[in-house]
Structures are given as structure tokens and as C-alpha cells.
Amino acid sequence: MRMFGIRHAAVIAAVISFGHLSVPAGAQEFPIKPVTLIVPWPAGGSTDLSMRAIAETASKHLGQPIVIDNRAGGSGTVGPAGMAASAKPDGYTISQIPMPVLRLPIMQDTTWDPEKDFTYIANLTGYTFGITTANADFKTWKDVVEYAKKNPGKVTYATGGAGTSPHIGTEQIALRAGIKLTHVPFKGGAESNAAVLGGHTMLQADSTGWKALVESGKLRLLMVWTDKRSPSFPDVPTLKELGYPLVYDSPYGIAGPKGMDPKVVAKLDDAFRKAVEDPAVQATMVRLDQVVNY
Template sequence: MSRSIFRSISRRGLVSAALAAAALASPMLAGAQAFPSKPITLIVPWPAGGSTDRHLRGLAEIASRHLGQPVIVNNQPGAGGTLGPGSMALNAKPDGYTIAQFPMGMLRIPHMQKQQWHPLNDFSFILGVSGYTFGFVVKGDAPFKSFSDYVEAARKSPGAVNYGSTGNGTSPHLLMEEVAAAAKVQLTHVPYKGNADLMQSLIGGHVMAASDATGWDKFVDGGQMRLLVTFGESRTKRWPNVPTAKELGYGVVSSSPYGLVGPKGMDPAVMKTLHDAFKKAMDDPKHLELLEQLNQDLWYRSGEDYAKWAAETFARDKALIERLGPAAK
């Protein structure tokens, strides 16, 4: 066989191989470029109507426009906000069509009881979104005119004074246990599934007080509830006359940042598509207006930075759970 004929055959072989490789790759590329081709489910692990639900529904609506597909909120409350994300980690495909809010309880509950999922290893971290403004409220006609009144009542009647929160191991629960430890009083904790049922219980007089994020805002502004203290680094713009726990000498500051995650093993290209769409939604004026209504701040973190923060927080909160002991559970 002459060299020219050999070179011609070799060239044809290379071209054929290249075309074959392109044919094999094209469906994969098309699949990646086509995402999303159907609606995306966003699991919100709290009942409808609370501050987290209000926030993420608004954010999802804006993100839908950037994704070209609806982002449908699916409320899956329970287990202090860990039921929904935990179920996703165990059951959902890592294809980007099921994502979830990742509350702080995900980094705490595993220190309190064994779980089938791991908070770091079983999730893909998409981006950090926001944090809460936590406050402590009582009914508008309650005898407690200040947070000091509430603490003094607990001091006089150990265990007889109670409060509700959105569940065991959540930030509203643990920050109150930190306050109780600092004040050397005994409080009785009543866990609820989320903000909506907690607010109904407080309005109905079934619990004496409530520790939660700003799902109580309309009740405070309407006079049905009284806001006694907030737990930020400084006083809020919306309720500037209400002191912080830090001001009152309790040394407790909490915002409980949260973001969005998917199951482990997600395609980086799909994660980038989700990240970019939700980041644009976060910066949208309508979203910023919603955050102002909820008295929340942006807490943007890239997926990489969010995963790093989660690992550091998981280690740090182990020490918090151990320090609080049985009160944390």
C-alpha cells in the first residue's frame, strides 16, 4: 500500500472517529444545554404562610422568569425544618429538578439524633440566600410589658412559664435556651411545625409566648402581639424601639442564614444554571423589597463558599448542642 493511500485512509479514519465522538457527545451537550426543560420543585420545609414560605415563594417566582420554567414551591414541614431536605437527599434524583431550602437545623439535628442523611456529604450546595430577624412575642394583652417581665415571671415560677418555637433544634428554640441559661431561669419549650400554627396557638392563648422569625410582623404591627426583644446584632429598622438580647446583657445574637441545596452528585453545569438564575432573582428590586418587608438581609454565598460555611457551622454547633445539653433536645 502506498504512503499516499495510507495517509488518505488514516485521514478518513480520524474524521470518522471525530464524527462518531461528536455524535456521542451531542446528546449529552444538548441535555446539559436544555436544562431546565420542565418545572423545578423547591421544597420549603415549613408550613405555608410563614416568613420562609413568603420569602421563597417570592424568590421562586422571580427565578422562574430567568429559568424559563416554573419553580413550584412544595411545603414539607416537620422535624424542625429537616424533614423536607432530608427526604430529598434520600429520594430525589440529582438532576436539578428538585431543590430545597437548607435551614440551620440541618447542621444541628444530626448532633442530637442519628439521621439517615449527612448534612455535608449528601447535599450539593447551590448558593446562600438570606438570614432571619428573630424576635420574641407575646399577645398584645399579655401581662409582660418587657422581656425582663417575662424573665422575672420565669424566675418566680420555674417551669411554669412557657414559649413556643418552630421546632426542636431550630434557631428560635436554641437561642431562647441560651438566654434561659444566661438568665439562670427554667423555661418550658413547646415545639410547633412552623410559624403559621405557632402564631395561631399564641393568638388562641394556648402558649404564653413565641420565639420565631418575622412571621409575627403583621400581628405586631396590628397590635395583636407585642414584640419584646429581637436577636440581631443591632436594633431593626422596622421596630427601632425594641431592644436586642445583646443590649439586655444576654450575649445572644442569631440570624440563622439559609440557602438552596440539591441532592449530592449534581452536574456542575446544572448547578451553575440554578445559581445564576437565583442570584439574578436575589438582586431583583422586587426581591429586595420583599426582604425589607420581612426585615431580612441578603446573605449571598457562592456554592463553594456556602459549602465551606456549612462545614464550619456544623463543627461549631456541635459545641453549642453539647453546652446546652438536655435543653437543646
């Protein structure tokens, strides 16, 4: 099931379409200093880990360091919105662009326009989402549904923020299951991991920042939201197998402020393309259950 309308799809297409540009000689002066890459999530989550791996390799191809700047808040929109409002379009400040940057302007008034306020550079990867729990009574998703039907609103779930794909996805699942859940938003996956581990929420919906916790037995993975079962967790059912005709992967990429020189965009695009093609980066993506989607 596609989550987004025509306008949303058009914006996503704009993100993806910036690949494979040639680099004219006039771009040779860029970069002459480190590049700041805003990651709009707290350190330690799956997006932070993947972006650090990609940035480290991309910096080797750029010839300058790429410095990660974690700016969490607003469901991943504070960092990109701040960049769009105040950063120079010189290529030295760029940002990871999560789906809420594209989605929230459709849902509510925002200070940014995703079609006008960014220069899209490259699409990079997407997520494996799932619902986890540390609750001993929830062995399967069926257990959650049965409990929630008897106790409307008492099942709490943590996410990395309101309007994120885990939030929207969980609400759609709950609607189809005929249950009412209570959302508890945090600033990112590291915080939502802590919430469910500490028993502050009964469930967590997030991408694979929970992977090591599931593998160690500290959390139980009840479902994945991919089209097919995860190779890392072959015994865990997909949403479709549980009777929900839904697939969520939330592809994401990088962008800069509006008005960037196409020659600079091409240099950045080339460095990040080479990074996601690097075997070491791809190994990190496999470890995080993220598929390269350049």
C-alpha cells in the same frame, strides 16, 4: 456569639461557596420542565413567603416555573432529608436548607450527612428572630424574667420545632437569665403564631412571620436577636442591649441531592442570584426583616 463548631462552620461555608460559577454550553438543555422547590415549613410563615418571592423571580430567569412544595416536619428536616434520600440529582428537585439540617447531625443520629448527601447551590438570606407575646402582663422581657423566677417552668413558649434556632436560642437566653421555660414545638411559624395569639402559649420565639401581628398590635415584640435594632422596630431592644452577648440570624440557602452536574448547579445558582438582586424581591426581604446574604 457563634453558635456552631468547626464542623458546622465548614458545612455552612460549603453552602456559601457555590456562587459565581460560569455556565458551559452543555447546560443549555436544563431546564426543560418545572423545578420543584421544597420548603420544609407550612405555608404562610416567613420562610415560605420569602422563598415564594425568590422562586417566582428565579423562575423567570430559568425559563421554567419553580413549584413550591411545602413539606413541614422534623424542625425543617423532613423535606430536605426526603429529597436527599430519593430525588434524582438532575436539578428538578431542590430544597431550602434550614439550619437544623446542619445542626441536628451534630446533636443526634440522623438519616442524612450534611457534608455528603447534598449538593449546595447558593446561600440566600437570613432571619430576624425575636420573642413575642400576647400576654397583657408581659410588657418587657424583664417582666417575663421576674415572673419565670417566681414560677419555674410555667412560662411556655412556642417555636417552629425542636432543634430550630428559636428553640436553641431561647434556651440559651433562659440559661443566662437563670430561668426555666417550657418549650412547645410546632411545625412552623404560622402554627406558633396561632398558639401565642390563642393563649395556648405565653410566648413565641420565631422569625418575622409575626411582623404584621406586631404592627397591628395583636402581638408585642419583647426583643430581637440581631446585632443591631431592627429598622422596622427601632424601639425594641436587642439581646445584647438586654445583657445577653448573643446574636442569631441563621443564614439559609438551597441545595439538591448529592451528585448534581456542576453545569446544572451553575444555572440554578445564576437564576437565584439574579432573583435575590431583584428590587421586588429585596423589597419583600425588607418587609420580612430578612437581609439578603448571597
